[in-house]
Amino acid sequence: MAESLIATGRAPWFDVEHGVLDRRIYTDPDIYAEELEKIFARAWNFVCHETQIPDPGDFFMNYIGEDEVIVVRDRSGAIQVLLNSCPHRGNTVCRAEQGHTNSFLCSYHGWNFDLTGGLIGMPGEDTFYRNDVDKSEWGLGRAAQVASYKGFVFATLDPEAPPLEDYLGWVGRLGIDTLATHGDLVAVDGVVKNRIKCNWKLAVDNLYDWYHVKISHGSALRAGLLTDEAMAPMDQMVILGEYGHGIGGPGMSEEQQAEFDARMASGKGEPQWYDLQAQRRLDPAVRETLGPIGTRCLGHPNIFPNLWIALTRQVCLRIPRGPFETELWWFTFMPKDISEEERRHTMFMANHVFGPAGLLEQDDGENWSHSTRGARGTVTRRQPLNFSMGRGHDRVEDDASGQHRIETVVNEHGQRWTYQAWQEWMLADNWQELIANHSMPPKGVV
């Protein structure tokens, strides 16, 4: 088996047909270096929400892979994404995680940059440099493209990347819409950040994982934080999109949606596990945006590579910190114009479910760090991993709604799709190749 797979760099790490993964993709330092180049430096990456930096001069620091970026609102009101590295010696020009500033003054020799990254001052420009530096050529590096979708700001470092909306496709857009349709969103102050000694892909793959809930989070279910039924319902829906985007998790069946609608109309009937999420989709305009299938879809979207949109009005970025470490960043959103009771509920969930002290997420980290560790043993790492659940047993429904999806039980379609896409990104040398060769979402039996 497989010794040569990584060495050739062209053979499959992920056997798509059988759902078998070479686990060295979690620990191999060369693969990690290539991911930074071929995935993070190429993709559209979520950098912040517009409401985090409402006024000119407001900034928020983030990472694209291991590239540190400053996301800043300039004087014209546009959002700039600048590389946080002074072109003189490379020093960072911004050390705060967020804040407000008029310019970025480098602490080393005092080069000063305006809010669009332009170099506007150099001590000794005339006396020492004798005016022979063209300042217009020595500004901060900038993201190749910046765009936002419904307030969520993304940036790509690759000028060849397709426009954001094309990149997202209908599945990525639907993923963000599941949150954006909660209302006019404002970011709550405070991004919860912690570090886990795991490979970033294990954290990503877990967001589709409705298999682990009853075991990993058994104590939270037993203690009554959340009900079994709501946390791991038998009815699941998976929607797969181009470039690795996807949505996976609970889905209401057509019967359940009909039951819910009838119950809301008549005021009679028993509450069900889907009520909370379904209630947020009562508005016809919301249903119009989500579409008939999207309205029934209550799963977890992932915007490839690493943005999970959670059901708690939060999103979580999984930022790589080397092959063995990942930083989790939780952003929380509050719709304007909601009742005090709903606001309290949102904050309760945001402060008690996820994050390092979250009653659910406490128990995730060690599973991911030990899964990563499991790929470090010389012989152990040669043993492949099984991602076969549901393989060949389900069918993609593709009807007049135009929203193709798989309606089934707990499964690993989303995980397989993630690794398949990951592999295609890694095998493509540039955007042209990726656009030409990436898989379209499957049809028929999956």
Place this chain on the structure above:
Amino acid sequence: MAVFEDLSLQERMLLSFEAQEFLYREAALLDEKKLDEWLALLTEDIHYWMPLRRTTTAKEVDREFTRPGDMALFDDDLQTLNLRVRRLGMGRAWAEDPPSRTRRMVTNIRILRCEGDEILTTCNFQLYRTRLNSEEDSWIGRREDLLRRVDGELRLARRHIFLEQTVILAQNMSNLF
């Protein structure tokens, strides 16, 4: 309102001793995982809160901590603290199975204010935790604890925890501070 500084030396010593004994005993209960006994030391209206902290410029250091009502690492009342403790006893609380080992140091205890039945204290703490064979976490911070005398006994009515850390350098916070 009794200003602590206005009390006699003896009164201050007695009060300090009592507060200190309470805080030591309470820390020991957490180290020994006697969590039900620990819960019994809390008042009905306890607010247990650890705000987020972020690196800001010196000019904006007043924005370093999140404010009450915004995001926090802990923002608990008696009910959620109960839920945390109950959850640990349910089985399948994997972050604590096998159990991690903790040791709490509580130092620099000072009384900031006393008023009626309440004593507002501040202290520095270190929470040292090891897990399995090689994992080690250490949290240092400052706390403001409001102690209240209920039926003659001190209880914890408020705990605000300010950590010397921004990004939490641990895979979880499965313990109490």
